[in-house]
Amino acid sequence: MVGKLYGLGVGPGDPELLTLKALRRIKESEIIAVPGKKKEESVAYKIARQAYPQIENKEVLPIDFPMTKDSERLEESHRLGASQIAEKLREGKSVAFLTLGDPTVYATYLYVHKRILAMGFEAEIVSGITSFCAVAARLNIGLVEKAEPLHVIPASYQIEEALKLPGTKVLMKAGKKIGQVREELLRRGETVVMIENCGMEGEQIYRSAQEIPDDAGYYSLIIAKEKGE
Template sequence: MSGKLFGLGVGPGDPELLTIKALRLIKESDVIAVPGNVTQESVAYQIVKGVYPELDEKYLIPIPMPMTKDPAVLEENHNKAAQQVESFLREGKQVAFLTLGDPTVYSTYLYVHKRILEKGYEAEIVSGITSFCAVAARLNMGLVEMAEPLHVIPATYNAKNMDEVLKLPGTKVLMKTGRKMEQVRESIVNSGQKAVMIENCGMPDEKIYETAEAIPKQAGYYSLIIVKEQ
């Protein structure tokens, strides 16, 4: 009998935002797949470890996920990740794959999920708290009200068109800004809109920047910007 894969959203950083369901499935699973080259260095691992100290007693496997846009490299690594997971499913093991935030939002887990389903195995997505919802709550503000639209934008891929993106009505959530931070920041300042940014939300080294002008020209990978019309 084949095993089953669960893609678990572990939230944005604060261990207390891990859901009861995710924690239960982690405890019940035979194998815990952790994104990264070294399991103990993974942010997802550290989040779960914060509420489940016994995590190291589980069978942990690292799943390398390189930060690249090269389609060939991505395809190769996604296939390797699926093969790793499949080897345990063939043995009838239950595998929990940890992923930051929610697995349905820009998650590398989805590439593994699709491949496992194509191979005929069972796979289920378990929602986690998204980074932008956690950021809005941390800032004590709402994301949208009444008929306001919400736009979630991968900023790295849209940096060249950011001036046009910022003309969208409602609230803009800018994720994955990365190396384009300076360019994105300049566009926000020029737009005259209100913006706030959190780096490492819910983590010990969290930083909050309350205006567009305060946003640094460089920031870490786990940075998220919320832009609102004046």
């Protein structure tokens, strides 16, 4: 009998936002897969450990995903990650892959998920609370109202055209381009709020584009609205 893969969203940072279903799958799974070279470096693992300290007693399978846009390196890392997980599944073990936020939103896990399914194994996604919903709640504001649309934008790519869209814009994963993103938001005169490390140690709130620092961390999320919204 082969095992099954579970892609678990552990939420944006606050361990109390880990869902009951995700927690149950963590408890039931024999293997915990985490992104990174070792579990101590995985933010998702640290979140899960705060909610369930006994996770330390489980076998952990680190899956190394390089932070790069090099398509060949990414393809190879996805192939190797899926191969490592498939080996455990063939042994009849269930694997819980921990991912920050929700596995369906810009998650590297999806590349492994699709490969595992293509190899004939079972794989199931367990939703987690998204970072942008957690940020809006932390700021005590709404994301959208009435007919207002919501746009989720990967900010490390070209954002100029996306920012012209009506409604609320969520900018994620700006990375090293955070300075360029800030300048474009200032140019457009958007109403901006940003949280760095929402629900985690070192959380910082910035309530205008002017306040956004050049060295903002990777886990920074911006909510932008047109003036007057």
